[in-house]
Structures are given as structure tokens and as C-alpha cells.
Amino acid sequence: MKEMHHDHARADVDAFDFWENRYRTGRGDDGRMWSGRVNATVAAQVTGLTPGSALELGCGEGADALWLAGHGWKVTAVDLSTAALEVAALHATREGLADRVTWQRADLTTWHPTQEYDLVTSAFLHSPFEFPREAILRRAVAAVAPGGRLLVVGHAASPPGSGHEHDPDAPPLPTPAEVLASLDLGEDWIVESNTTVQRDAARGGHDVTLLDAVVRVRRPMH
């Protein structure tokens, strides 16, 4: 994934306009803002799981959703940005995966899943706006089918070059333990990952090491 430019969002710009503008103006020569490749941490976490139904929250241009679809999952992928979902749908068609992914434009601050999934996933669901991430993730917990999993991958440290790494006013990034605690899980849930993982990436022509917070939990069968 390419990194976002973290100029602070202005209070008078709403979240939809912000993300829409970012996706429309941030496109590279390939028509995408992000790399189009699955996030390595997401792929590592999902590899080996038995495919089923999956819900992705904040799918952006759909690289992770398309990887899931290509690995046998039947995916519903939600994002706020029309521009991002247009790119996602285009690539789904190009890759012959259009019938395996449903792209849904919705504002997660108010959206409630209406069914349960074998895998609910969110990657880098960060926003420079006031964003009820914890409430969204608790709704995600409720959407996990018995025996299914929730995977939450996020930044554990501000990415080098993001402009936030030395910014004392930058919003704090939750540790994996804080993410886990915020999910408010029942005692019978199984914690399969609660860790930080290093990931090598290229940023602006430099090799950097990113730190991902990874939480993966499994709902019991009964």
C-alpha cells in the first residue's frame, strides 16, 4: 500500500469530500492511489484459513478484497469513497472477480452490517477526522459468524515520511492490546493474534520499516 499524505484535514471539509478528493487527485499512472497489491500482513493472516464469506470495512481501492476473492472468499467490501470503489470495481472486472465481490458505498460511522460473515476484516481504518473506530469495530464483532474471525490491522506507529511521526499533536495510534480491549469481546472468544509486526516497504524512493498492529480473534462455534 502506498502511504497517505497526512496533511491535517480541515474541520470544514467533510469526510466524504476529503476521501473522494484524495482518491481522485492522488491517482498515479496506473489509475490508483494505493499500490493495488494486497497488504502483506493481511495476506499472512488470512493464508491458511478456510475461505467462506468475508466483509471488509474501509476497503479503499479494493486490493485486499480482490486478493480475498482470488483466494476463494465471497466478499462484501465497504468504503465511503465512490472514487475508490470505482477503481476497485474496474479491477474486479479486469481480474475476472466481479461476481465474487460486492462493493458497497456506505458511511461506517452509521452503517450496520445486516448479516454474519466467516471473516470480517479491516486494514488501516484510520481517518484524520473524528472517527468512531472503536464503535465501528464493535459492530464488526457482532457481524462475525460462529467459528468466524475478525482481523484488525492498523498502524502501530506513524509511518516514516507521513509527517506524523514527530508530531506531538498527531492522534495516538492504539496498541494491539488497546484494540483488543476496545472490542469488548465475550470471554469465550479466542485471541489468535495480539501483536505488532514489522513490514518492509518503499516510501518516496526509500526503504522503510513499518509497524503494523495485528489483532485476530475467533468467535467460538457455540
Ligand SMILES: C[S@@+](CC[C@H](N)C(=O)[O-])C[C@H]1O[C@@H](n2cnc3c(N)ncnc32)[C@H](O)[C@@H]1O
Ligand atoms: C487509510 S485508507 C485504507 C484503505 C485500505 N483498507 C487499504 O489498506 O489500502 C482508509 C479508508 O477508510 C475509508 N473511510 C474513511 N472514513 C470512512 C467512513 N466513515 N466510512 C467508510 N469508509 C471510510 C476511506 O475512504 C479509505 O479508503
